[in-house]
Amino acid sequence: AQSVTQLGSHVSVSEGALVLLRCNYSSSVPPYLFWYVQYPNQGLQLLLKYTTGATLVKGINGFEAEFKKSETSFHLTKPSAHMSDAAEYFCAVSVGGGNKLTFGTGTQLKVEL
């Protein structure tokens, strides 16, 4: 069975600063990895995904993540935070392209002036 751990339920950064949200996974087979964002009172929106191929993946709104198999990690980064990035971010894993997603507990990102 697979699992996801997100370190830090709350992260606060200054506007313009680097955003780093951590995600580690556990899977016995090659995983598909996802980052979702949830704005208040809205559904989850896919930010980016890793399935196969290039390990550095770019998503919407300037976010990117790197799949590191040796570290079983898929951390989400953005070079410069914007106020509009304030939201909750979920890391998720599925196995073999299957449709059952296993989610982390989420990280609430706060962006301060």
Add this chain to the structure above:
Amino acid sequence: SAVISQKPSRDICQRGTSLTIQCQVDSQVTMMFWYRQQPGQSLTLIATANQGSEATYESGFVIDKFPISRPNLTFSTLTVSNMSPEDSSIYLCSVERPRDSTYNEQFFGPGTRLTVL
């Protein structure tokens, strides 16, 4: 993409009662999913609903507690039966659409925030 709406958006219910949550999609989909997000916890898949067949429940979830209907390819309901305060959660439906040759992307509704007193 997919436009998904849920009703109600939130509700406060008394213990022992039941609440039916509706999920409407803007176009036909084969599979619909129901998730629960308990306070401070991750999203957990409750069941998968295919049109024309019984829903498939994940470990720890049973049909008597969470009956699901899937009358057509754009609509599904989830009922939370005989509620207790432990059922207070956000309930989300999702659908999947082919994204590319490697996987199907899941799209999520806005969720139903349920509080049981």
